[in-house]
Amino acid sequence: MIGKLKGTLSELDGNIGLIETVSGVSYYSYLTPSLISQIPLKSPIEVYTYLQVREDAQTLFAFGTKDEYSLFQLLLSVSSVGPKTAYLVISYAKVNELIQAVKENNIDFFQEIRGLGKKTAMKIILELSQKLKQEFELRKMYLSEEDKTVVDALVVLGFRSHDASTVVSKLPKKLAIEEKIKEALKAIK
Secondary structure, three states, rough: OOOOOEEEEEEEEOOOEEEEOOOOOEEEOOOOOHHHHHHHOOEEEEEEEEEEEOOEEEEEEOOOOOHHHHHHHHHHOOOOOOOOHHHHHHHHHHHHHHHHHHOOOOHHHOOOOOOOOHHHHHHHHHHHHHHHHOOOOHHHHHHHHHHHHHHHHHOOOOOHHHHHHHHOOOOOOOOHOOOOHHHHHHHHO
C-alpha cells in the first residue's frame, strides 16, 4: 500500500498529476483542487495517498493534509460511498466546512456536489454524524411544504438555499408562512 508520496509535481492533466519521486519512479494521482492551486508545476510535493485496487485498474488519490485523508477514510465507511464519491466530497470543500455541514445536518450543502444524489447525501450525514458523535435530527432534513415555500421566498430574495433551509428548520412550526419569512430574515441578518 502506498501511504505517502514525496517528490516533484512534474505534469498536470486536469485533476490528475504526475508525481516524480527522487528514485525516478512517477505516480499518476488524483489531486484535489486545493492541492492544484497551492503547488505549481515542477515544485516539491508531499501528499498522503489512498490506493484503490480493482480488477481492471489501480487508482491513487492524493491528499494535502492528514485531516483530508482521515475524513476520506470516514467517508469510505459510509454505505454505498466508494473512493471516487468520497474524493468528490473532499474536493468540494475544506474539511472544517464538510464537518460543519454534517453537524448542521445540511443536506443542501452535500446536494450541491455534482454527482451526489439526495439519498447518498442523507446517508453521508446520517452515518458521519454518528461517527463524529453529532446529534442527528431527521426533521432538519425534511421540510414541510410551507417551509419549502419559505425557503423558496428567501432564495428569491437572494439568500443561499442551504442557509435558508438551516434557518427555516429552526423556526417554530406553528408560525404562518409570512411570520416565518419575517423571522427567517431577522435570523439571517
